Amino acid sequence: MLHRLPFRAMGGEMLAILETEMDSQPSILNLVPIWFEKWEQILSRFRSGSELSLLNQTFDQPVKVSDTLWDVFQYSLSAETLTNGLVTPTVLDAMLDAGYDQNFDTLPRYQSQYGLQVLSAVNPLSVVIWDEKSQTICLPYGIHLDFGGVAKGWAAHQTVERLKEYGPALMNAAGDIAVSGPRANDEVWQIGVSDPFVPESDFEILKLKRGGVATSGRDRRRWSQNGQPRHHIINPYTGQSAETDVMTATVVAPTVMEAEAAAKAVLILGSEEGLKWIESDPVLAGIIVLENGNTLYSQRMADYVMSPTVPQVS
């Protein structure tokens, strides 16, 4: 039996799935929203009292952080390394400059900004000083963090790690999906890939036994600032919303955190460079949907798609 628990957290729709032999609901599933609430209270930049917000109010002083924040910070370092600096939590100020200064549900879609806007490359995470022994993070003046999608991926990963002792589990955290392993009888998890041009419909179905899959796109969180289109994927090298021909990028990876970071990197790189980068990493597979509607598949995606032949458009 598949037991499904949909709920809302971290500004998005969540879905926890646990497969067990039980007919009645597993009580462990009811704890998932409580875990997410606890993590959001630590990791959200939209909550003024969160641990992350309090850390962002400090500078030039080491701050001891919780295990959760420390763990996500470490994964952010890994994401920055994996993506050659394209995915970094230090983009917060650039994100605020772009107008993304509140929860997207309440964000004005048409904004006007007055005054001089200074756009520059974002500092890498290496400017932050941390100490593993004391578990402290020291932010330099002017550096603030936003874990963004890394936090969602981390939460999805943590959830399936906790649920897997009760049975095969899947956690979909607003599109970032982690699976604990194969389903009962070694079956695969079937996961749809949403069509950015046709809401609520899938254009592809993936089969996944382990690891994670994530999609990054500019089809949803977008707005206009002074008449200019903006979206939430910031290119750290320009400090602005990434200019790209990619509408959405979906990546399968050994972990959902890697999948989330890689999908964002592909979107920033653009279709040509993004596909090359995906192909250069033997553990990644990707589908890229372009703004003109064409779809690109990496070679290794043939291992994951349900359709017998993988279409190639390049």
Next chain:
Amino acid sequence: MANKPGSRNWNDIQVAIATISMAVTLAFWNIFAGPDRASAEKRAQEQAAIPPQPAVAAAPIIIAPPTPMGNGTILFGGSAPQTQIIVQSGGGNGNGGGGGGPVTSTKSS
């Protein structure tokens, strides 16, 4: 020097008028309140003659059990999670990918 004649008498007259007023008020009170009191005593005597009715047992008070609390911190604000569980049969046809369609979808958030 002699007191001003008449001033003392006027005060006495005021006191006398007040006294008479109160006396008259009490007199009328007794006249008209008296019959009511008599009828009330009569009704009390009649009710005393009626045999007492058996007491009706009061309904028991049900105390609801305390709401079970989760392990985490409860914070107010935002939408409450929907704790509805949907049980879905797990179809599938082995390693070839299973049946019944995708269980969920990935999309940009």
